[in-house]
Amino acid sequence: MKTTMPGKPMFIAGKWVKKEEVIEVLNPQDNSFVSTVPSASKEDLLFAIGETKEGAKTAAAMPVHQRISVLYKAAMYIEKNKEEYAAVIALEGSKTIREATAEVKRCIQTLRLSAEEARRINGETISFDQSEGSEDRVGYYYRFPIGIIAAITPFNDPLNLVAHKVGPAIASGNAIIVKPATVTPISALLLAEAFEHAGLPSKILSVITGKGSVIGDLLVTHPDIRMVSFTGGLETGERIARKAGLKKLSMELGSNSPVIVLRDADIPTAVESSVSGAFYAVGQNCLGVQRIYIEEAVYETFSSLFVKRTHQYKVGDKMLDTTDMGPMINESEAIRVESWVDEAIDMGAKLLVGGKRNGAFYSPTVLTDVPPNCTIAKQEVFGPVVLLFPVLDLEMAIEKSNDVNFGLQAGIFTKDIDQAFQAIGKMDVGGIMINDSSDYRIDGMPFGGVKGSGLGREGVKFTIQEMTEPRVVSFKLSHKRST
Known part of the structure; x- marks a missing residue:
């Protein structure tokens, strides 16, 4: 099994981008060299955000059947190459090859769940005549995508936790910029590769590799970013919450x-x-x-x-x-x-x-x-x-x-x-x-905590709720409805 691989470019708005300045990815087992990824600059991130603004429009206009198709094809691509994906997870991170193989299987399930939930983003009719004087109105609400999502992901599940943000984002018609953990970026780049092979339109997905000290603040504070989805430590989560401004936050911040x-x-x-x-x-x-x-x-x-x-x-x-x-x-x-x-x-x-x-x-x-x-x-x-x-x-x-x-x-x-x-x-x-330990989870359940453990809920269906907003539609009729 190969323990080194050529330098990996990052994925910005549908294109693979190399940089002279790189970050070395090391195997924590013996500190041996695995590969390199680009060390992105603020200018790289600004370019990605600018391109992703166009991608958000494309994503919102994608018919549901196309979102479903892309997600299923990405899952199929990963399943076809599951040994490579598992090896990369194990090499760049802490997991054993058995644990890495299990993570790949969960990633495939997460993407398939995302495809299934894409067809179930529904609204409801509203009884406007419950309010006196509104007998001549009918309407409903539906859920619409919020735009560009920033996803900041940790090292401990470098593939499936990225899929838990990317899958629902695409299912709900959003664009997304992923900033993976600096020590385990290759798994996230392989996920981008799967979506490229699945035919995801360009500019919807970016995976930008770089140091949080360089691009982190810009990513969470930029006004075009409408939601920050962060998985990591409590202290970092609190800093993001203080800096992010008026945008949606979803945070899973750990526990004991x-x-x-x-x-x-x-x-x-x-x-x-x-x-x-x-x-x-x-x-x-x-x-x-x-x-x-x-x-x-x-x-x-x-x-x-x-x-x-x-x-x-x-x-x-x-x-x-x-x-x-x-x-x-x-x-x-x-x-x-x-x-x-x-x-x-x-x-x-x-x-x-x-x-x-x-x-x-x-x-x-x-x-x-x-x-x-x-x-x-x-x-x-x-x-x-x-x-x-x-x-x-x-x-x-x-x-x-x-x-x-x-x-x-x-x-x-x-x-x-x-x-x-x-x-x-x-x-x-x-x-x-x-009659289970705390360490039990399936990818379809609402997942999140209280107090210092975070804000909001993950799990595909529930992440989609976080990544969309309801829009109310009311029709005023020229006559009152008959019962």
């Missing part, structure tokens, strides 16, 4: 997701699901399990089985099918996680397993007795670390679960439907998974 395990739970199932949820994609996952609250009656059993299963997790070469977990996205991130774990231990936490770093690799780590005032107890670790806490009962578990500035998803393991519904009603989250 809780899982609750009650005494009546299927403990082996809860262990297996929570271990996977904690260490999938090296824990670099907004839904990753970070805090587990276990009822005291089953704490020792759960803890023992959880540590045993964590010991079995295979860390190593991400390109091998037998590997469960590869490196973090870079060594500096692994050093940050290491420092958070060390701080917790210095403050009294107990290390049950893991806690070792080798370059960008950080071993699956389990802590207990974690003080509530240490960084890792309150912030999103975004790494392979999970915290175990014994609790007296469900009420205590819910209280502690809610005691953070995040609320994306949660999980609860119980056979008691009353307790499940108690958690459903009281947990401050955007989604709660019963």
